[in-house]
Structure formats: structure tokens, C-alpha cells
Amino acid sequence: MLDVCLLGTGGMMPLPYRWLTALMLRSQGSSLLIDCGEGTQIALKEKGWSAKPIDVICFTHYHADHISGLPGLLLTMGNAERKEPLLLIGPKGLERVVGALRTIAPELPFEIQYHEIKEAEEELRIGTYVIYAYRVNHNILCYGYKVSILRAGKFQLEQAEQLKIPKKYWNRLQKGETIVDGEQRYTPEMVMGKTRRGIHVAYCTDTRPTDSIEKYAKDVDLFICEGMYGEKEKEAKAKEYKHMTFGEAAYLAKKAQVRQLWLTHFSPSLTHPEEYMEEVRKIFPRAKAGKDGMSTELYFIDEEV
Amino acid sequence: MLDVCLLGTGGMMPLPYRWLTALMLRSQGSSLLIDCGEGTQIALKEKGWSAKPIDVICFTHYHADHISGLPGLLLTMGNAERKEPLLLIGPKGLERVVGALRTIAPELPFEIQYHEIKEAEEELRIGTYVIYAYRVNHNILCYGYKVSILRAGKFQLEQAEQLKIPKKYWNRLQKGETIVDGEQRYTPEMVMGKTRRGIHVAYCTDTRPTDSIEKYAKDVDLFICEGMYGEKEKEAKAKEYKHMTFGEAAYLAKKAQVRQLWLTHFSPSLTHPEEYMEEVRKIFPRAKAGKDGMSTELYFIDEEV
Numbered sequence: 001m002l003d004v005c006l007l008g009t010g011g012m013m014p015l016p017y018r019w020l021t022a023l024m025l026r027s028q029g030s031s032l033l034i035d036c037g038e039g040t041q042i043a044l045k046e047k048g049w050s051a052k053p054i055d056v057i058c059f060t061h062y063h064a065d066h067i068s069g070l071p072g073l074l075l076t077m078g079n080a081e082r083k084e085p086l087l088l089i090g091p092k093g094l095e096r097v098v099g100a101l102r103t104i105a106p107e108l109p110f111e112i113q114y115h116e117i118k119e120a121e122e123e124l125r126i127g128t129y130v131i132y133a134y135r136v137n138h139n140i141l142c143y144g145y146k147v148s149i150l151r152a153g154k155f156q157l158e159q160a161e162q163l164k165i166p167k168k169y170w171n172r173l174q175k176g177e178t179i180v181d182g183e184q185r186y187t188p189e190m191v192m193g194k195t196r197r198g199i200h201v202a203y204c205t206d207t208r209p210t211d212s213i214e215k216y217a218k219d220v221d222l223f224i225c226e227g228m229y230g231e232k233e234k235e236a237k238a239k240e241y242k243h244m245t246f247g248e249a250a251y252l253a254k255k256a257q258v259r260q261l262w263l264t265h266f267s268p269s270l271t272h273p274e275e276y277m278e279e280v281r282k283i284f285p286r287a288k289a290g291k292d293g294m295s296t297e298l299y300f301i302d303e304e305v
Numbered sequence: 306m307l308d309v310c311l312l313g314t315g316g317m318m319p320l321p322y323r324w325l326t327a328l329m330l331r332s333q334g335s336s337l338l339i340d341c342g343e344g345t346q347i348a349l350k351e352k353g354w355s356a357k358p359i360d361v362i363c364f365t366h367y368h369a370d371h372i373s374g375l376p377g378l379l380l381t382m383g384n385a386e387r388k389e390p391l392l393l394i395g396p397k398g399l400e401r402v403v404g405a406l407r408t409i410a411p412e413l414p415f416e417i418q419y420h421e422i423k424e425a426e427e428e429l430r431i432g433t434y435v436i437y438a439y440r441v442n443h444n445i446l447c448y449g450y451k452v453s454i455l456r457a458g459k460f461q462l463e464q465a466e467q468l469k470i471p472k473k474y475w476n477r478l479q480k481g482e483t484i485v486d487g488e489q490r491y492t493p494e495m496v497m498g499k500t501r502r503g504i505h506v507a508y509c510t511d512t513r514p515t516d517s518i519e520k521y522a523k524d525v526d527l528f529i530c531e532g533m534y535g536e537k538e539k540e541a542k543a544k545e546y547k548h549m550t551f552g553e554a555a556y557l558a559k560k561a562q563v564r565q566l567w568l569t570h571f572s573p574s575l576t577h578p579e580e581y582m583e584e585v586r587k588i589f590p591r592a593k594a595g596k597d598g599m600s601t602e603l604y605f606i607d608e609e610v
Contacts, residue, residue: 037377064410069373076318104406
């Protein structure tokens with residue numbers, strides 16, 4: 001199961017009625033945050049979720065509205081007596097930018113680890129999460145993220161019995177271990193069925209539509225995509241500032257055949273995103289305008305409740 | 306007239322129901338802000354006040370809860386197309402700390418000027434404001450501020466006539482100019498009466514009680530003082546972390562004979578400051594527990610409405 005919360009839906013600047021865009025994911029006691037603008041820690045607290053179990057923070061880019069909340073969040077995690085290391089992931093410059101911001105948060109009771117993304121596409125396995133970073137197209141270096149919870153195949157009991165694999169090894173094989181017992185060598189493949197569909201969330205803000213987004217959003221359970229402007233007439237402005245209109249995001253969702261689309265990162269001038277959703281749903285029906293604190297639980301297919 | 310707004314009343318970390326402590330002053334179209342933690346720009350917008358006319362920001366010290374909102378505020382002021390320079394005032398390290406934070410706000414359409422406080426007490430005249438910075442006692446270098454709007458004496462019409470000062474110079478003399486006309490030299494002192502009482506606000510957070518606070522809070526119209534803890538029993542903790550209890554703040558107010566006291570910078574664990582105010586008012590009756598967005602207008606004595 002994966003808990004998903006869109007903590008805020010604003011772009012550029014935080015507003016009294018709209019937090020800055022950030023996404024929080026929770027699975028098996030480990031939380032992952034994407035972006036952390038001014039106020040993200042308050043949005044999180046408002047939601048009733050804790051900052052302490054955040055093990056990973058991914059940054060799309062280093063415009064202030066996506067990272068200015070970091071020093072405060074780090075201190076709050078410190079005050080909550082987090083001891084475990086925190087991994088930060090982001091484009092080139094990560095350590096320099098975070099280092100600068102830590103001028104006002106120099107002392108923390110936990111270690112900060114850095115992973116700077118160097119390639120156009122990267123895959124990382126961090127605990128329960130598989131994180132795919134993919135380059136998008138903004139006016140500074142910017143990445144989108146896909147986060148997956150993978151799911152192994154089913155344990156094939158009959159096959160295990162047939163191959164006479166000792167019962168004491170079953171559990172370890174199921175966990176992916178290869179076991180050597182004397183001359184015998186047992187591998188997970190011998191007893192595990194075909195990999196099953198996992199849970200997949202794709203996220204991008206501050207970008208024009210790109211092939212990379214389509215590739216990583218392909219068939220995901222939830223696609224969270226920026227929609228800076230509601231009006232179709234603002235496409236020229238969207239192109240100039242390297243953002244998207246709602247319509248462009250909807251076309252992306254349609255091409256990627258995602259299961260559900262949430263729009264976010266609204267311009268401060270866009271006060272009623274809902275007004276544009278009818279048009280969006282003509283392009284892609286399973287679309288929602290994001291709302292601060294909007295959340296859902298995503299399950300493995302046969303676990304759905 | 307001086308507009309005063311206590312934008313937030315929290316210490317340490319911003320909470321869903323409490324912004325971080327910051328004070329905004331407005332007079333004659335020029336705004337002055339003291340401290341700027343995460344979310345201060347949202348609190349300002351919630352109040353309906355604009356960030357654009359902020360000409361001066363004073364920092365008490367560089368703990369994150371007093372400065373983490375700066376990059377976002379600067380960008381918002383830039384987005385509002387501010388062009389005039391902005392003066393930042395703060396303890397030693399100002400340019401280094403702000404420079405580091407500007408890593409995420411590098412491009413602004415206005416100049417930033419710095420005044421680093423070097424002495425234990427300093428006085429600055431910036432436009433309509435007279436700003437007094439005074440060293441207080443925290444676990445890092447920290448200053449309190451007194452902000453005054455001074456008021457000249459009344460123009461002495463009879464005296465001007467008696468001294469045969471040409472009428473065309475009256476206005477300039479009233480504004481403080483000295484005029485030389487041939488062999489004649491006219492000075493403001495010749496026509497201006499005794500200086501009248503101005504408007505005075507003193508502010509301090511993150512400190513133990515000090516003589517400097519008492520000196521600068523002496524007889525002010527409004528004294529805004531930290532009160533991290535409500536309970537008298539927390540005096541030991543207050544001493545350890547270099548903060549104050551409500552009672553200690555009230556004694557300070559009493560000794561300084563201020564006209565009004567507002568408490569602020571409450572610990573996140575202090576959810577109902579009001580509960581402790583009865584005790585506070587036994588020490589100093591004209592005391593209020595600060596509330597986010599609490600504001601007042603202070604007038605010159607005979608201008609009161």
C-alpha cells in the first residue's frame with residue numbers, strides 16, 4: 001500500500017489559501033517527499049502526518065518555491081529527534097544549494113546524504129521505493145520523478161515441493177535470497193512466479209510536455225502533473241515560461257494512458273482551477289484539479305479494498 | 306501614525322495555527338519588518354498588507370525561525386516589481402547568511418543594502434524611522450530593536466514674525482533645513498518649539514531579561530516581548546535555553562514602565578497562552594497575549610482618535 005498526499009498545489013509563491021506544491025508518499029513506515037517549498041512542513045502538520053519518518057527528499061529543481069522550506073523541515077525533524085540518515089536527491093548543485101541553506105540549520109542530530117543526479121534518466125532503489133528520475137524541460141535543470149513499489153511474483157508452493165527445496169529455505173528464497181547448501185544452489189527464480197504489477201506514481205512540475213514524462217508516466221496509477229494555467233489561450237505564456245496549460249497536461253495523461261491525473265502547481269492568478277476541468281475531462285476523463293491536502297491510498301491490484 | 310502588526314506569535318517552528326513571530330510596522334507609505342521566518346509572507350498576505358513597500362528588514366538573529374522566510378519574501382517583492390533598494394539590518398554575519406540564502410533567490414529587480422550592527426547599541430535613521438538596535442542575551446548573538454517615529458516641536462508663528470523671518474522660508478525651516486540668505490542665517494531652532502513625544506515600539510525575542518531591554522523599552526507605547534513559557538516553573542528551562550517566562554517579561558514591562566505589553570514567541574507546546582495571563586496581569590496589568598495578526602494603530606498623543 002502507498003499513501004499519497006499532495007500537500008500543496010501552488011506555484012511561484014505560497015498563498016494564505018494555497019500551500020506550495022509538494023508530494024508526500026508513505027509506505028511501510030518510510031516516507032518520501034518530493035519538493036519542499038516555504039510552508040511545506042506546516043501543510044504536513046495540518047494533514048496530521050509526521051516529518052520524522054521522511055527518509056528521502058527528492059528535488060525537481062532549485063527554484064525557491066520548491067526548496068525554501070528545507071531548513072525549517074530539517075530543524076523540525078531534528079526537534080523530533082530523528083537519528084537515522086536522510087537522503088536528498090536532486091539535480092546537479094544539490095550539495096552546494098543545500099549546504100548554503102544549512103547556514104541557518106547547521107546542527108542536526110542526523111546525517112544528510114546526497115545523491116546528485118548526473119544522467120538524463122536514473123534509477124535508485126531506496127528501501128521500499130524504486131525512484132526513477134527523468135530530465136524534463138524547464139528554464140533551469142529540472143527533473144520529474146516516478147516512484148514505484150515493486151511486487152514480486154507469488155511463491156509457487158507446488159514447484160518448491162516438486163524441486164524438493166527444503167522448507168527452511170522457502171522464506172529466504174521468497175525474500176530474494178540465493179542459497180547454497182553443500183552442492184545444492186537454490187535461487188528465487190526456482191520458486192517465484194511472474195513479477196506482479198506494483199504501485200506507480202509519476203510526478204512532474206515546472207516543465208513543458210516531454211517524451212520523458214510520457215515514458216515514465218506510462219500506465220501509472222497516479223500521474224501528478226503541473227498545470228500552471230487553466231486557459232488554453234495561455235499556451236504561449238506557458239511556452240515562454242516553460243510550464244504547461246491544463247490542456248497540455250491532459251494530452252500528456254492521455255498519451256501515457258495513466259489511470260488517474262491530478263493537476264497541480266497553479267499560478268497565483270489561477271484562483272478557481274475547477275472552472276477549467278470540464279474542458280480537461282473532454283481530453284482525459286479521469287482528471288482532477290489538485291487540492292491542498294488531497295490524498296489517496298494506492299493498493300496492489302488484488303489488495304484493493 | 307504607526308500601524309503595528311504582530312504577524313505571528315510562534316517560536317521554534319511554524320504551526321498550522323500559529324505563524325512564526327515577526328513584526329510589521331507601517332508609516333507614511335514605508336514598511337519595516339522585524340524578522341522573517343518561514344511563512345511570514347503568507348501571514349502578511351493573510352493580513353491584507355503588501356510586501357512591496359518594505360524598505361527595511363531588521364533581524365534579531367539568524368536562527369532559522371527568524372530568517373527562513375527571507376528568500377521567498379524577496380522573490381515575492383520582486384514579483385511585485387519593487388525597484389527601490391531594500392535595507393537589511395542585523396548582527397554580524399548578515400551579508401554571509403543572506404548571501405547563502407540568496408542561492409535560491411539570486412535574481413531580484415532591486416538592490417539589497419546591508420547594515421551589520423557592530424556595537425552593543427546603535428542608532429540608525431532610515432526615512433521616517435529611527436531604529437535603535439540593542440544587544441540582548443541569547444545563546445547566539447542577538448539584538449532587540451526599538452523603532453521610533455520622532456516628532457518635532459510646533460512651529461512658533463509669533464516667534465517667526467518677531468524675528469522677521471521671511472514667510473517663504475517657514476516651510477523649509479519647519480522641515481529642519483538651515484537657510485542662509487545673504488548675511489542672514491535662519492535655523493529651525495529659531496522657530497520650532499520643544500520636541501514633542503513621538504511614537505515608540507520596542508521589540509525583543511530570544512533573550513533573557515537584560516538591562517538593555519529595560520533601557521530601550523522605557524516608557525514606550527508598545528513593548529512586544531518574548532514569552533516562550535507560560536508556567537513559572539519553567540524558569541529554569543527559560544534560563545537554560547536563554548528565553549523568558551511570561552512572568553519575567555511582565556517584570557521587565559513593569560520596570561520599564563511601558564504603556565502596553567504584548568507577549569509573543571510562544572513555545573510550540575504552549576497552546577493556550579491566555580491561560581497564564583491572569584498571573585501576568587497581577588504583575589503588569591496592561592498586558593496581552595499576542596495573537597497572529599494582532600494589530601493596532603499608534604498615534605502622536607494629541608492626534609489620537
